[in-house]
Amino acid sequence: DARVTQTPRHKVTEMGQEVTMRCQPILGHNTVFWYRQTMMQGLELLAYFRNRAPLDDSGMPKDRFSAEMPDATLATLKIQPSEPRDSAVYFCASGVAGGPFETQYFGPGTRLLVL
């Protein structure tokens, strides 16, 4: 049963520290999405990649957030420096483009708390 994996599952850090979240998409999936979920804002798309190239990162605060795909099996989301308002659950999802539809498979999320 192929699944998207995310590490770490939980992270507590202090304001100003760098946070790196990792995602391993399902093998063969060529599209990777990063979402953030909070009680106030719901599920927001931060960025997504297709064939490792960034297609849209308009939802991401550019001054402190960065997203990359070093290779097809790893996507990273970094926050530097972190702030308390970044506290949220960060989900990675992967999918396959090229057919008549596109569905996304979500990972379990990284729960981030910035003190």
Next chain:
Amino acid sequence: DAKTTQPTSMDCAEGRAANLPCNHSTISGNEYVYWYRQIHSQGPQYIIHGLKNNETNEMASLIITEDRKSSTLILPHATLRDTAVYYCIAGEYGNKLVFGAGTILRVKS
């Protein structure tokens, strides 16, 4: 992407069919209707999608009206494990999907 409107919450008795409505009156001809759900503390889960025709899979059925302005997700025999937030999304193939607030479905014994 077309905006969707869903009820904030719904209750359903265990073992009965759960019918979740979604309004998407501004949907364009090439936008699909997708349904996802999110069980507490988990990532969203894809359920089903459709363009014009009704669709059925092992999880649910999707009924789309002929004018495509609304649809209904049907869980034929709801169980307690189906308690979740259900998201109805209208989006074009290959484009990002925008999640709204969804419908909180509570299945009660």
